[in-house]
Amino acid sequence: MIHKYQLNGYYIVLDVNSGAVHLVDKLFYDLLDDVDEAHLTEHCPQQIVDKWSGCYPEADIRETYAEIVSLHQADQLFSVDDYDRFAKMMTPSPVKAMCLHIAHDCNLRCQYCFADTGEYMGHRQLMSFEVGKAAIDYLINHSQGRHNLELDFFGGEPLMNFDVVKQVVEYARAQEKPHNKLFRFTITTNGVLLDDDKIDFINREMSNVVLSIDGRREVNDRVRARVDGRGCYDTIMPKFQKLEKARRNGAFDQYYVRGTFTRYNKDFAEDVLHLNEMGFDQISVEPVVADPSAPYALTEEDLPEVFAEYERLANIMIERAGTEKEFNFFHFMIDLDQGPCAIKRLRGCGCGNEYVAVTPDGDVYPCHQFVGHDDWKMGNVFDQSLDQERKAQFAAATVYGKEECRHCWAKFYCSGGCNANSMQYRGDILKPHTLSCELEKKRVECAIMIKAALAEQA
């Protein structure tokens, strides 16, 4: 399987199964339409020469055809799909990542919140240390031989329960040596309650911190408001700047300012640029996932504008590469040589299998987005229970377990999408959320085009 596309003046061909990315000329690009993948002959068929001889010199056509054959023989074009055997080997894995819902409460009322403004269709509640401690024990117990364990403090707003965050970190650190584990903590915060003490602790202990802000003041404050309706931009921006600055000299440098864009700001590249102007160079701004009836929801009809904006952003990033204004955009990050292995790409996000979420009551769910959907509860940290049948169901939700994904050219880049979105919008974790697919495919095309442009410039 190949995928070819034109973007920004580049002719790009992806060989899906090998992962090869080819930058080609127009002749090569055109000829691919006429090449019979299943019966690739050694010499160029006469009908191909006849078809294109009015546009290109015959010698060039034959030369290009020979290059196509040569790449095929090197297994870098029309390479065989032999991943099914690996997909069939996908069995339940140890649990090694946990989203700890330290607070089912929030001091903001963001319009698009999937977490029901922090309540998760339940009631406002903070996690006790007792539950947090049991969650750490649960993670260690279910992680078997895995060494690297990940724990994300999530909410609601985790800073509303920061004393317990500190206690849980202290407890987990004490378990590392006896159990031969390494904990990597992350925290996702709206920043309202950040102060010097919390910034210091986060920068000392958290390997990654996700700072929620949508970009420009008017964009952020329209959808990210406090309980009384006031916006939060002026409160959080200086705190985030302070945290980022302090983090530069700390033990961990990873962070993201992370926003959501909606139908209200389809010019979201401006928000990315604003965040960069304010001093941040690690930026993620993601499309809202919402019921199409919501006023802020993105729908099919918004796609042309959103696609154009992704292209505009990609071009800006190419212009800024290597300059002081260079920045990283999370969804355009792609490593074409040393990225994740094919097994990781087949397995996908790992939710319900190697990744789980734990509520303030200690209930275990496949991931944070399943919390509140009682049918999907998988266990509880106090009795160490974990529904193995459900776990096996998620382990089988690989790219090749999803019929629409296995035939998609983007399968090894997106890895099957978000199972929670699939469940919520199509009623089946094996049926991907179509709008998200379209957006992801566009992002992958842009990300690879950036690589192609930078390779050309080099």
Add this chain to the structure above:
Amino acid sequence: MKHVKTINHANLKESAVKGGCGECQASCQSACKTSCTVANQKCERKQK
């Protein structure tokens, strides 16, 4: 080759055989939380 430039070392199939250690970061632990993004994760193995 004159008409094509391959800009990476195609190693996906090789990584299927050698990979799968499971030590790399779960994608939702990085920055997404609402949109799965796997291809931008780092491999934990220093040498593949």
